[in-house]
Amino acid sequence: MPAGTVAGGGRVKSxxxxxxxxxxxxxxxxxxxxxxxxxxxxxxxVVAVVVNAPGWxxxxxxxxxxxxxxEALPDVVAGFWVNVQIFLIAEPLILIAxxxxxxxxxxxxPVFFPLRALAVMYVDVFRGVPTLLVxxxxxxxxxxxxxxxVPDDEVTLGVIALTLSYTAYVAEVxxxxxxxxxxxxxxxxxxxxxxxxxxxxxVVLPQAVRNVVPPLLNDFVSLQKDTALVSTIGxxxxxxxxQIYASSKFNYTPYLAAALLFVLLTIPMARxxxxxxxxxxRRRGA
Amino acid sequence: MTLLRIENLWKDYHGHSVLRGVDLAVxxxxxxxxxxxxxxxxxxxxxxxxxxxxxxDGAIFLDEEEITSPRADADAVRKRIGMVFQSYNLFxxxxxxxxICLAPVKAHGVPRGRAEEEARELLTRFGLAxxxxxxxxxxxxxxxxxxxxxxxxxxxxxxxxxxxVTSALDPxxxxxxxxxxxxxxxxxxxxxxxxxxxxFAREIADTVCFLDEGVLRERGTPEQIFTEPRHExxxxxxxxxxxxxxx
Ligand SMILES: Nc1ncnc2c1ncn2[C@@H]1O[C@H](COP(=O)(O)OP(=O)(O)OP(=O)(O)O)[C@@H](O)[C@H]1O
Ligand SMILES: [Mg+2]
Numbered sequence: 001m002p003a004g005t006v007a008g009g010g011r012v013k014s015x016x017x018x019x020x021x022x023x024x025x026x027x028x029x030x031x032x033x034x035x036x037x038x039x040x041x042x043x044x045x046v047v048a049v050v051v052n053a054p055g056w057x058x059x060x061x062x063x064x065x066x067x068x069x070x071e072a073l074p075d076v077v078a079g080f081w082v083n084v085q086i087f088l089i090a091e092p093l094i095l096i097a098x099x100x101x102x103x104x105x106x107x108x109x110p111v112f113f114p115l116r117a118l119a120v121m122y123v124d125v126f127r128g129v130p131t132l133l134v135x136x137x138x139x140x141x142x143x144x145x146x147x148x149x150v151p152d153d154e155v156t157l158g159v160i161a162l163t164l165s166y167t168a169y170v171a172e173v174x175x176x177x178x179x180x181x182x183x184x185x186x187x188x189x190x191x192x193x194x195x196x197x198x199x200x201x202x203v204v205l206p207q208a209v210r211n212v213v214p215p216l217l218n219d220f221v222s223l224q225k226d227t228a229l230v231s232t233i234g235x236x237x238x239x240x241x242x243q244i245y246a247s248s249k250f251n252y253t254p255y256l257a258a259a260l261l262f263v264l265l266t267i268p269m270a271r272x273x274x275x276x277x278x279x280x281x282r283r284r285g286a
Numbered sequence: 287m288t289l290l291r292i293e294n295l296w297k298d299y300h301g302h303s304v305l306r307g308v309d310l311a312v313x314x315x316x317x318x319x320x321x322x323x324x325x326x327x328x329x330x331x332x333x334x335x336x337x338x339x340x341x342x343d344g345a346i347f348l349d350e351e352e353i354t355s356p357r358a359d360a361d362a363v364r365k366r367i368g369m370v371f372q373s374y375n376l377f378x379x380x381x382x383x384x385x386i387c388l389a390p391v392k393a394h395g396v397p398r399g400r401a402e403e404e405a406r407e408l409l410t411r412f413g414l415a416x417x418x419x420x421x422x423x424x425x426x427x428x429x430x431x432x433x434x435x436x437x438x439x440x441x442x443x444x445x446x447x448x449x450x451v452t453s454a455l456d457p458x459x460x461x462x463x464x465x466x467x468x469x470x471x472x473x474x475x476x477x478x479x480x481x482x483x484x485x486f487a488r489e490i491a492d493t494v495c496f497l498d499e500g501v502l503r504e505r506g507t508p509e510q511i512f513t514e515p516r517h518e519x520x521x522x523x524x525x526x527x528x529x530x531x532x533x
Contacts, residue, residue: 188375188434191336192389193365193441202388206379 065253072245072254079241080261083227086155086237090162090227091220097163098170105175106200119171126168132229135161139233158230166223173219177212178204214280217273221266228262238262289314289349289476290335290445296343297330297500304330306500307344312445312478317471319487319508320480322497323523328480329372331497332447335478336369348445365393368438372450374430376422376437382409383418386437394441401440408436412466428459435466446470448479452486464490484527488512496520 005013013021050056104112104119126134138161143152151157181204189199231240238261242254290312297305304327312318320328333339335346337353337360346354353363377385386405390396396404409415412432422430431451438446448467452460464486470477471490481487487494487508494511496504496519504517515521 182375184371184373184375185377187333187338188369188371188377190361191338191364191367191369192437193361193393194389195361195393198392202392203377207377210379 062252063256065251068251068253069257073257075241076238076254076257080238082237086159086227087224090159093163094166094170097167099174101171102174123168123171126165131165131226134165135229154233154235158235169219173212173215177208180211181207214273214277221269224266291347294344298342304500308502314476315474316492317490318478318493319491320495320497326497327500328497329449332449336367337363366444368443369447370434370438370451372453374434376430378422381419382433386440389441427455428462431463432466446475446477450480
């Protein structure tokens with residue numbers, strides 16, 4: 001018996017089904033080839049346009065210099081490790097603080113009014129101020145206060161500034177997620193005798209968090225890039241290293257190296273976001 | 287001897303009164319059916335009893351304790367009342383077993399092992415033993431609603447409120463849910479049901495209450511309400527129901 005003619009459970013497929021599957025395979029193969037061909041043509045066109053541009057020779061020398069690339073890469077990579085560390089420390093802090101602020105804004109009891117007002121003000125302010133400004137204010141303003149116990153190392157200050165800025169966004173994402181959970185869920189939880197906190201913790205939050213994973217990952221990607229902003233307060237990270245090279249050697253290729261590293265870091269996150277979105281869509285459809 | 291007493295209950299939404307001075311007493315083991323047109327206030331009345339809404343006047347007493355008093359502990363009151371909703375409202379991120387065990391374990395302090403044991407007993411009793419590990423979206427509507435009833439039952443409530451528990455179901459699935467309610471009645475459960483199933487109300491109720499624009503127009507035995515309604519509005523309502531063949 002030819003391969004592929006027996007279905008699961010030992011049932012022999014009908015001739016019609018075998019033919020149908022052959023056609024499906026052929027069609028899948030054909031769309032694959034069409035996709036590859038059109039991609040190659042498209043890329044060739046882009047390259048042709050760029051290479052034939054009048055200023056191409058100068059751009060190539062300034063941005064695509066293999067020797068400068070190889071020379072700068074080790075230092076840029078070392079700087080990039082600082083970006084990764086800032087990201088890895090700031091992200092959990094942002095998640096925790098964002099969730100706390102979202103929860104504070106859900107508290108209804110009058111005792112919590114001052115807390116709630118504070119949370120609203122915090123979100124309003126830090127969503128409005130550009131991240132770069134927050135970094136400058138924290139980076140130069142905080143140490144200038146000369147308060148006991150305030151850190152003065154730039155990396156820590158950068159982490160604090162990024163956390164302050166991103167927590168405001170993430171809190172809003174969590175709040176939107178809480179709002180998407182159907183009110184019937186809370187009513188059902190409360191009617192079973194669960195308290196507000198219990199209903200939140202066991203019923204509303206687990207569903208809310210699931211709903212906001214894609215937008216949260218999107219904010220992560222954005223944060224990965226924004227770690228470069230801390231270069232402004234003197235942190236020697238990837239962008240700063242590239243800058244140092246660029247200004248001493250009059251060649252911009254190190255910037256390209258830094259850009260490449262950032263892209264390499266964000267691509268896995270972007271694909272993971274796509275994967276989660278597709279999985280959610282499949283679940284909904286099922 | 288009454289288990290639940292509602293006195294002159296008023297509820298407003300945006301200046302419009304949805305319940306207008308409702309009086310109702312429910313004895314232990316009594317089954318009360320609320321009938322009435324859409325928008326007459328049946329769901330609102332049940333939600334008030336379960337303290338999911340704050341009332342605008344009047345009082346509700348459970349075991350002679352005023353539960354509508356601001357001093358009453360709302361969570362403690364809800365622990366004594368089970369409610370089942372038209373739209374099931376099962377928790378989609380939990381298995382059937384976890385849906386049932388959540389409240390006994392977290393709100394009533396029942397040890398996890400015993401809660402699970404009792405949940406499985408209930409599932410077996412209502413023909414759902416093989417669904418314990420399933421997620422709600424893998425169940426039919428009738429199965430979901432039976433799980434929702436079991437979930438409310440698992441907290442051992444003194445009183446069950448059922449709000450149109452069959453309205454979202456295919457006719458073929460209605461019977462299995464009604465079967466569960468019949469069994470609850472045989473077990474002596476006190477219940478208030480809002481329902482559009484007049485035939486079922488007639489069979490299962492001790493008392494039928496006709497709610498009309500927030501007013502309890504008429505109450506009586508099923509016999510009396512369905513064969514010789516006294517109020518003109520009750521007659522009008524029942525004749526529209528007969529016209530739409532729901533009786
Ligand atoms: N949260 C709310 N805000 C404003 N109005 C409401 C709210 N809930 C209910 N109402 C109004 O109160 C009235 C009674 O509604 P209720 O849901 O109690 O009716 P019902 O008898 O249960 O109807 P149905 O048979 O359609 O379920 C309706 O006019 C409805 O529009
Ligand atoms: Mg209703």
